[in-house]
Amino acid sequence: MKWIKFGATAVVLTLSTQVIHAQNLPPLKVGMMLPYSGTFAALGNAIDNGFQLYVKELGGKIAGREITYVRVDDESEPSKATDNINKLIKRDNVDVVIGTVHSGVAMAMAKVAKDTGTMLIIPNAGANAITGPLCAKNIFRSSFTNGQPGYAMGEVAAKKGYKTAMTITWNYAAGEESVKGFQEGFEKGGGKVNKMLTLPFPGVEFQALLTEVAAAKPDIVYSFFAGGGAVKFVKDYAAAGLNKSIPLVGPGFLTDGTLEGQGEAAQGMLTSLHYGDNLNTKRDNEFRLAYAKQFKLQPDVYAVQGYDAAQMLTIGLLATKGDISKKDEFEKAVVAAKVDSPRGPFTISKAHNPIQDFYLRQVVGKENKVIGIASKSLADSARGCNM
Numbered sequence: 001m002k003w004i005k006f007g008a009t010a011v012v013l014t015l016s017t018q019v020i021h022a023q024n025l026p027p028l029k030v031g032m033m034l035p036y037s038g039t040f041a042a043l044g045n046a047i048d049n050g051f052q053l054y055v056k057e058l059g060g061k062i063a064g065r066e067i068t069y070v071r072v073d074d075e076s077e078p079s080k081a082t083d084n085i086n087k088l089i090k091r092d093n094v095d096v097v098i099g100t101v102h103s104g105v106a107m108a109m110a111k112v113a114k115d116t117g118t119m120l121i122i123p124n125a126g127a128n129a130i131t132g133p134l135c136a137k138n139i140f141r142s143s144f145t146n147g148q149p150g151y152a153m154g155e156v157a158a159k160k161g162y163k164t165a166m167t168i169t170w171n172y173a174a175g176e177e178s179v180k181g182f183q184e185g186f187e188k189g190g191g192k193v194n195k196m197l198t199l200p201f202p203g204v205e206f207q208a209l210l211t212e213v214a215a216a217k218p219d220i221v222y223s224f225f226a227g228g229g230a231v232k233f234v235k236d237y238a239a240a241g242l243n244k245s246i247p248l249v250g251p252g253f254l255t256d257g258t259l260e261g262q263g264e265a266a267q268g269m270l271t272s273l274h275y276g277d278n279l280n281t282k283r284d285n286e287f288r289l290a291y292a293k294q295f296k297l298q299p300d301v302y303a304v305q306g307y308d309a310a311q312m313l314t315i316g317l318l319a320t321k322g323d324i325s326k327k328d329e330f331e332k333a334v335v336a337a338k339v340d341s342p343r344g345p346f347t348i349s350k351a352h353n354p355i356q357d358f359y360l361r362q363v364v365g366k367e368n369k370v371i372g373i374a375s376k377s378l379a380d381s382a383r384g385c386n387m
Helices: 015-022 041-057 078-091 103-116 147-159 173-188 207-216 227-239 259-266 282-295 301-319 327-336
Strands: 002-006 009-013 028-034 065-073 096-098 119-122 139-141 164-170 192-199 220-224 248-251 270-273 337-339 346-348 354-364 367-378
Touching: 028 041, 028 078, 041 065, 041 227, 041 282, 041 301, 065 078, 078 096, 078 103, 096 301, 103 119, 103 139, 103 173, 119 301, 147 173, 147 220, 147 248, 147 270, 147 354, 147 367, 164 173, 164 207, 173 192, 173 220, 192 207, 207 227, 220 227, 227 259, 270 367, 282 301, 301 327, 301 337, 327 337
Parallel strands: 028 065, 028 096, 096 119, 119 139, 164 192, 164 220, 220 248, 248 270
Antiparallel strands: 002 009, 002 337, 270 354, 337 346, 346 354, 354 367
């Protein structure tokens, strides 16, 4: 049995509830457009697993509708994104698209979804514009805006008394927006970001940038990388000896799903994210146990975001009795809901982005242990959203 809260009203979600809502509707076609290969493959698979887990907990149906999946490997390649999502919509006739990880790919997806009116739920990519100028009734996000975790980490760094910083990231939307979020939070607290270093995505030749950091000697370095790139960067940073004199911090993506590969190099690092490995709440413990049993893996933030994308889809479909074409009713229900997430309860802003707590985490062994709150109930700015 699942409880989903709509404001002050609780709805008990059971198989009998779903049968009532079924209305003899055909199977719901879900297009999963995720990276199943390349740098972000592990992230894409975790999102897919999380989504499947929630559907399995509902007995394989959402609002009485059987679920069929159509999967596309987006390869984290923006140049293929428009064709890929158009094929899902026009050739495969999917009812809803779930994706993706890469912000550049998600931007193209959002443009097509907005033009066609196709329901899109984004389980990771945090491009600011998606809940800014591209916001739409049919586009939702179950994750974050790129600037949010960076802003939270900037606040923490300033409160700890660091005065100067440098940032390092890939030269693409997610990285640029993440480091700008850090800069905003850090400089609001009295610090100063002296230089922002970048390299092309998905490059992993970091030595020249690390040499520049060593020469500049900032108080702290903030870095945004994920997947395989995050593993190599953290190891290279430690190999250069920089972690002994210049603390390396970042959003949680720097260490989420990557600690096995990073090993000793990541120990003690601080990151900020809307999830951690030791929340130890009843909701999260149940989720982690179910995920581990189902997939023989420990869940990470990407699995949680996939799981919550399925929760948000369920909230909307229950409100519309399974009819995804009723976009106004779908939107109204999701925005009014309090999502009972493993990360902790969160609400959805009018721009359709989570309003959520960001935790301060520290790497201890193979866990990102929550040691405090970096920023409470943090919302994105939604600049440019005129919905």
